[in-house]
Amino acid sequence: MALLAVGLLGAFALAVFVAVGGFVAVEVLLIAAVSPFSLLPLLVAPGLAVLVKALCSDDDRAPKVSLDASSAKVWALVRSVAADAGAREPTSVHLDAGVAVRLLSRRRLVIGVPLLAAVNPDQLRALLRTAFLQDIRFGRVIAWGVRVLSRARDELARARGLGALPRPAVRAFTGYYVRLAERVWASRDPVDVQWEREVLEELWERFLRRYAALGLRAGYLPSRPMAGFRRLLDAELPLGDEPRASALLAAESTLDQAFSDLLTDEQRAMPRADWDTLADLSQRHAVTRSAREVLGGLSLGDALDRLASGDLASLAKRGAADVVASVRQRLSLVVTAALADARVVHWRMAWPGPPEMVVGDPGAEEITAALDAAAAASPEVLPLRMVLVVAGVSPEYRPVPRAAVRG
Incomplete structure (x- = not known):
């Protein structure tokens, strides 16, 4: 399989350069013949340019977070595994936010912080061994091929217009090649580690999408992102008292430093x-954005006045089949926003799952009953007005988005 992987990589590179050579030859012949079709070959030029760039460039920069001598336990484990695998020890060890252990050119080892947070030292040892074994028996060539093809696939995914023409073929070939590379190294990666890596990749993706990005629209980021990831791990995959590989690090904050590699400069400046x-x-x-949309410039008192007069349509969503149900849902958004501003309502994290709403005084049952009465076929808004008075919400309340506080 290793020979097949190397052969496929050579065939891919040869196909790209043959395509480039054929493109140049056809273009020269068409121009020489003053053919009206001389512009047609230019359709494939942008896609070929991406492929050539991927093959010829070496964008193999190590992440910024490196482990120095203070992380002696990690270095000791790395040196021990390298010796057992018969490979030279790396010149440097770096952390990034990926779910992998990989060996870059110039023998720079990169370890993903999700792995350190999730696996135990023995499992990390197995993953390190796999990375070092990829450096022998065609391993370096195959690993380079995975990087090159993945880079080409990612570049084409961002390409627009004619530059995206080779995208389906390259995506399919890259997927096949990566699966083949994994099979080449599969026998060197214990089954339990393979299973945990698959589960971990899914959890990490969910964490980034649902939790780490939770406050982006409000202009905030988590102060301790990896602590949150461990909470998710504890909820989904209980770790028990078994030591984690992250305990080998000199400082716990190192995990969060590596996480920042995922952020843009603008995001790093967020509070x-x-x-x-x-x-x-x-x-x-x-909820404030939704409440602003519902009220459309009205105050909460104005909206309740309209309901008291029987004008349900003014608060219902345009074209709603069930006006009463629409009013109930939209009025609930407005009242929730008002109670949140009054600090009667707040949210806290729930692992796993969406944030959990916590209701103070007046209680949830009283608020629900008042909303039901106000959003009925014959609205009774007095109970809701009383709830809002008790909560300290003014009839002039209008939802105003709050900007993130800097500094």
């Missing part, structure tokens, strides 16, 4: 908040 504060800020931001 940070703990997870419960982040949940509250993000949900308040979302």
Whole structure:
């Protein structure tokens, strides 16, 4: 299989350069013949340019977070595994936010922080061994092929217009090649580690999408992102008292430093908040935006006056089949936003799952009953007005988005 992988990589490179040579030859002949079809070959030029760039470039820069001598336990494990695998020890060890252990050119080892947070030292040893074994018996060539093809696939995924023409073929070939490379190394990666890596990749993707990005719209990021990831791991895959590989690091904050590699410069400048504060800020931001849309410039008191007069249509969504149900749902958004501003309602993180709403005084049952009465076929808004008075919400309340506090 290793020979097949090397052969496929050579065939891919040969096909690209043959295509480039054929493109140049056809273009020269068509121009020489003053043919009206001389512009047709230019359709494939952008896609070929991406492929050539991927083959010829060596964008193999190590992540910024490197482990120095203070992380002696990690270095000791790395040197021990390298010696057992019969490979030279790496010149440097770096951390990134990927779910992998990989060996870059110039013998720079990169370890993903999700792995350190999830696996035990023995499992990390197995993953390190796999990375070092990829450096022998065609391993370096195959690993280079995975990087090159993945880079070409990613570049074509961002390409627009004619530059995206080779995208389906390259995506399919890359998928096949990566699966083949994994089969080449599969016998060197214990089954339990393979299974945990698959589960971990899914959890990491969910964490980034649902949790780490939770406060982005409100302009905030988590102050301790990897602590949140461990909470998700504890909820989905209980770790028990078994030591994690992250205990080998000199400082726990190193994990969060590596996580910042995922952020843009603009995101790095955002203020940070703990997870419960982040949940509250993000949900308040979302419900406030929805409440502004519902009221359309009215105050909460104005909206209740309209309901009291029987004008349900003014609060219902345009074209709603069930006006009463629409009013109930939209009025609930407005009242929730008002109660959140009054700090009667707040949110906290729930692992796993969406943020959990916590209701103070007046209680959830009283608020629900008042909303049901106000959003009925014959509205009774007095109970809701009383709830709002007790909560300290003014009839002049209008939802106003709150900007993130800097500094």
